[in-house]
Amino acid sequence: MKMKIKIAHLYYDLLNLYGEQGNVLALVNAFKLQDISSAVDLLTVGDKINWNKYDIIYIGSGTENSLLIVIEDFKTHIKDFKKAVKDGKYIIATGNSHEIFGKFIEMNNQKHEALGVFDYYAKQNPKRIVGESFMEFEGLSPIIGFQNRNTVMQRRGNYLFSVLNGYADNYKSSYEGYRENNFFGTYMLGPLLIRNPHFTDYIVKSILKEKKLAYEETLNTFEYKAYNEYLKNFYES
Amino acid sequence: MLTSLLIFLNKLITLACKIFKKNGTVYPASIVLKLNKDILEKIKYPKYVIGVTGSSGKGSTTSLIAHILKSNGYKVVWNKSGSNVLNGAATLIMNNSSIITHKVKADVLLLELDESFIKETFKKSTLTHLVLTNITRDQPARNASAEIVLEKIINSIDENTHLILNADDAIVNKCTLKHKGKITTYGIDKTKYSLDKPISYCLDGAYCPKCNNKLIYDYYHYGHLGKYKCSNCDYKRKVDYLGSKIDLEKQTMLIEKNKVHLYKDVFFIAYSTLAAYALSKELGLKDSDILKNLNINIFETERMKKLKLDNREINMLESKNENNLSYIQSLNYINQYPKNKTIILGFDNVSRRYKYNDISWLYDIDFSILDTKNIDRIFCIGRFRFDVAARLINSGIDPDELILVDDISNIITLLSENSSGKIFTMVCFDMTEILQNLFIRAEEGDEDEN
Numbered sequence: 041m042k043m044k045i046k047i048a049h050l051y052y053d054l055l056n057l058y059g060e061q062g063n064v065l066a067l068v069n070a071f072k073l074q075d076i077s078s079a080v081d082l083l084t085v086g087d088k089i090n091w092n093k094y095d096i097i098y099i100g101s102g103t104e105n106s107l108l109i110v111i112e113d114f115k116t117h118i119k120d121f122k123k124a125v126k127d128g129k130y131i132i133a134t135g136n137s138h139e140i141f142g143k144f145i146e147m148n149n150q151k152h153e154a155l156g157v158f159d160y161y162a163k164q165n166p167k168r169i170v171g172e173s174f175m176e177f178e179g180l181s182p183i184i185g186f187q188n189r190n191t192v193m194q195r196r197g198n199y200l201f202s203v204l205n206g207y208a209d210n211y212k213s214s215y216e217g218y219r220e221n222n223f224f225g226t227y228m229l230g231p232l233l234i235r236n237p238h239f240t241d242y243i244v245k246s247i248l249k250e251k252k253l254a255y256e257e258t259l260n261t262f263e264y265k266a267y268n269e270y271l272k273n274f275y276e277s
Numbered sequence: 278m279l280t281s282l283l284i285f286l287n288k289l290i291t292l293a294c295k296i297f298k299k300n301g302t303v304y305p306a307s308i309v310l311k312l313n314k315d316i317l318e319k320i321k322y323p324k325y326v327i328g329v330t331g332s333s334g335k336g337s338t339t340s341l342i343a344h345i346l347k348s349n350g351y352k353v354v355w356n357k358s359g360s361n362v363l364n365g366a367a368t369l370i371m372n373n374s375s376i377i378t379h380k381v382k383a384d385v386l387l388l389e390l391d392e393s394f395i396k397e398t399f400k401k402s403t404l405t406h407l408v409l410t411n412i413t414r415d416q417p418a419r420n421a422s423a424e425i426v427l428e429k430i431i432n433s434i435d436e437n438t439h440l441i442l443n444a445d446d447a448i449v450n451k452c453t454l455k456h457k458g459k460i461t462t463y464g465i466d467k468t469k470y471s472l473d474k475p476i477s478y479c480l481d482g483a484y485c486p487k488c489n490n491k492l493i494y495d496y497y498h499y500g501h502l503g504k505y506k507c508s509n510c511d512y513k514r515k516v517d518y519l520g521s522k523i524d525l526e527k528q529t530m531l532i533e534k535n536k537v538h539l540y541k542d543v544f545f546i547a548y549s550t551l552a553a554y555a556l557s558k559e560l561g562l563k564d565s566d567i568l569k570n571l572n573i574n575i576f577e578t579e580r581m582k583k584l585k586l587d588n589r590e591i592n593m594l595e596s597k598n599e600n601n602l603s604y605i606q607s608l609n610y611i612n613q614y615p616k617n618k619t620i621i622l623g624f625d626n627v628s629r630r631y632k633y634n635d636i637s638w639l640y641d642i643d644f645s646i647l648d649t650k651n652i653d654r655i656f657c658i659g660r661f662r663f664d665v666a667a668r669l670i671n672s673g674i675d676p677d678e679l680i681l682v683d684d685i686s687n688i689i690t691l692l693s694e695n696s697s698g699k700i701f702t703m704v705c706f707d708m709t710e711i712l713q714n715l716f717i718r719a720e721e722g723d724e725d726e727n
Contacts, residue, residue, distance in 0.1 A: 053480040057422060059640025065671045085491070103424045109489050170418050171633060186635040188417060230637025234667060262670060266663035273660055274634065 043251070045071050045078040048089065050099040051110050052082040055137050058188070060100030062231025063134060066263070067096060070237070070244045073258045085113045091120040091129070095247055101135020101229050104147050104190075111140050111154055118155055125157070130243060131223045134232050136162070136189050138218055138225025145191065158218060158225075160195030173206025173228060174275060175216060183236050184270060185228030193227070200226055222246075235270070237263040280319040280379050283309050287371035302360040306367035317367055318400055321380040325560065326403055330390045330430060331410030331443070332423075333603060334545050334552075335361065338410055339389040341540075341553035341576055346385055348570040349562060355387035363397045366390065392426050393419070395433035402437040406559070408552050411446045413500055414481065414641055415600045418633045423448050423481050431455050441556050443548060444514045445502040447482030447492060453515075454487060463555040464514060465530075465547060466521035467504070471496040476605065476643050487512040499544060499609070500602045518555040523547050525613070535564060538572045543610055584716045587693055591700045591716055598627050598705040601641035607703045612648045617698030621688070623658035623665045625707050636664050644672035654696040658682045659708060685711060689719045 049064050068078040083089055091097075102110065114121070121141075124131065139145050139162040145152045146163040154161070168190045174182040182204050192210035199209075200217025207227070208216045217226035226232070233240040240263075245255045287305045294301025309316060329339045336359055343355045354373040356365060366388050374381050390398065392412070409430065412423045420426050427448055434440075436458035444450050444462035453460055475497050482501040485492055490509035497503035506513035523530040528539040530547050532554050539546045550571065557567045570576075584591040594610060597603035611620060627634045655678050657665045662681050670676050680695055682688050692700065702712055 053483040056480065058417060058635075058637035060637070062637075062640030062668075062671070065640075069671065103422045105424065105489075106484075109484065168421060172635075186418075186633070186637065188421060188635070190421070230635060231640045234640070234671070235636070235664075262663050262667035262676075266661070266667055269660065269663050270634075 043076060043253070045076055045096065045247070046094045047078055047080045047096045047098060048094045049080055049082050050089075050097060051084050051102070051106075053084050054106040054110055055100045055102035055135075057101045057103065057106075058135060058230040060134055060230060063100070063132065063233040064098055066231065066233035066237070066240050067098070067244070070233075070240045073261070074244065074248065074253075074256060076253075085109065089117060089120065091117075091124045095130060096243075097124070097129065097131045099131075099133045099137045101137050107136065107140055107145065108152060110137075111152070114140065114155055118157065121155075122157055125220055125223045128221045130247060132233075132243075133223070133225040135227065135229035136191065138227075139191065139193070141225065142193075142195075147191070158195075158198075158220065160193055160218060162191040162193050164190055165192045169207050171206060172274070173216070174204040175201035175206070175228070176204050177201050177239065178242070180236075180238050180242060182271070182275060183228070183232075183239055184267070184275070185226075185232050185235065186230055187227050188229060189227055200224055234263055235267060237261060237267060279313065280316065281376050283313055283316050284371045284374050284376050284379065286312075287368060288376075291368065291372055302358045302368060303362075303364040304368070306364045306371060309371065310364065310367060317370060317398065319379055320370055320374055321378065322403060323381050323383050323386055325385040325405050326399075327385060327387045327406040327408070327556070328390045328395060328399075328404045329388070329408040329410065329552075330392045330395060331408075331449075332392065332413040332415040332426070333597070333600060334410040334549050335389045337541075337546060337549040338408060338552045339387060340578075341549055341571075342408075342556055343387055344576040345553055345557050345562070345567055345570045346387070346560075348574055349566050351384045352382070353385045353387055354381060354383040355385075356389055359389060361389045361391045362394045366398050393429055395430060399433070401433065401435040404434055404438045406439045406441060406556060407434055408441040408556055409443060409449050409452065410548065410552060411443050411500075411502065412448045413446075413600065413602045414638065415597075416628065416630070417599060417638065418628070418631060418635055427451060434458070439559065441552060441559065443502070443552065444516050445498060445504070445548075447486070447501060447505050447514070450514060451486040454512075461517050461555055461559050462515060463518040463520070463551045464504070464516035465498055465523065465551065466519055467496050468498070468521070468523045470523065470525070470544065471498060471503070473497075475501060476646050485510060485512050499605055518551060518558070520547055520551040535568055536572070537568065538575060540576050540578065542613075543606060545606060584713070584720065586689065586700060586716055586719055589698065589700055591702065593702045593704075593709055593713065595709060596622070596703045596705060598624055599635075599638045601638055604642040604703065605646070607701075608642075608644065608647050611701050611703070612646070614699060614701070615651065617651050617653055618701055619654045619656070619692065619696040619698050620652060620701050620703060621656040621658060621712065622703040623656075623662045623682075623708065624705055625659040625661070627661075629706055634661075636661065639664060639668045642668075644669055644674065647672070647674070649674060649678065651698070652678060653698050654678055654680055656680045656682055656688065656691065656696070658685055658688065658704075686715070688712070689715055
């Protein structure tokens, strides 16, 4: 039987604030270009999750209230989630969703206990942080994206991106996001994987390598053209 | 004395703008408010100060309310120009206020208000009525999220304001839990256009604002607007004024038991009409006084010049960037046209308010609802044409249907040589103007040749 990539889109109806289902589409399409089909499961509060079943777990951004609902529900998944991270499962968290895996989130002068999987925490910033960002990731420069958040993040090490231009975790840092094995958490929101086909291909290539499958590069997609056009108009100029 | 001088100054700057043919709908108050930021608190307001706010439909709702009230003998001062932020509202108010008494010279002050600027414009108790049309994803770089917009609105008013709410919007309906003043609601019953499932992944209003459990929807009209109830607690949609039996082809609907004319064949006009009806009733107007101005003395919109290219009709649909429901309504409208058609979409800039070019909203628009059966070609234009093309293909649209336009000045030739059928443009402010000029020039060129 031909192999199928299995993707879980977690909390698709709560943490999907900025067109982030586009990231799931990006993965499906990137595998399709490799002649590999995908199956996507939309999962939410109260659903049982068979963590072993999935090759990729995706989770997007949400409102403050949605994050709190998810923290409550996710408590039943902490053990499986920790194991998934340790086992090198590909987990991609965009926007503010990676905040839930830290120690706490401080909002409106209230400290909300988070899931405590990673050693970082988020605190409300007096002003919303909004704008374009350009990042460096393992030579895949630049990663382009947009941030729109009201928190700053305090963490030490395991950074995902170095900031070339734009917003870091907090005003003193020059790094953004969190990486542990194949957990990728970033404040960059929206269809990040659509906008950065080279980053998506990095993930696809890595998964195929683990599965001992060949990867064939395709650079003439509209996503690549859009990426190059964006750089021409907004980065290089 | 100072108030009189400032009102006079506002009127003087407005006159100067007129003389020098500059847009004077916003600029005068920008100067006056610098001299006294509290000037609007010195104004003596009329009996009715009505605000209309929400992510979309504010303009059409405000126009209909103005039409009904004026036709019933009220003197109405309203922001016809659509300048709905602080400087626009303040310019209008001061221009219509007496220099001596500081009174607004009207029975009703009616304002379309930007949902984020109500607090900056008025003291909490100023608005006697506030119509809230909907709160949807709109300009996220500015508004962040619908919940934040709702909080801003709720924090802008107090119990002295009578809220007129669209209860089909579960986010708007959250006001019923928080507002301490009078509330009147309106909503639309199941229609032949209703859907069992939401048409996109964009699932705002999916959870109960009271207990955080999942809401169950009986049907959706568009976006997250529909009939819902909580799966756990007693939170549900309650409607005082119910619209039903919408027929867009005939441009009619029922409100309560009355047949009402819709001035446009688009669904959101049913909401605007219903909101205007509900407010008018709450102000004490009789059914007959409202209905005669909806059905006989029909509200007329400014008609856009009808454009043609090679004898092909052109329909320019203004689609607001960063607002998925605006695009979805354009898609629904295009779907209603049963014959051969060509579509143009794309943009150079995401916003005219700010320089950010976040394209996340493109992925909140479910382009897969586009019925491609009669679509000949889709032209992708502007600096983001490749992003638009990628989005369309991701929605299942055949890449062979797409034509990427690298140079917009070539679009007339490309349309003539490579496409057929009625042309629908589905673009925002910047591209509407560019395309309109190109179409007009092409038509004038044809006339010269003849």
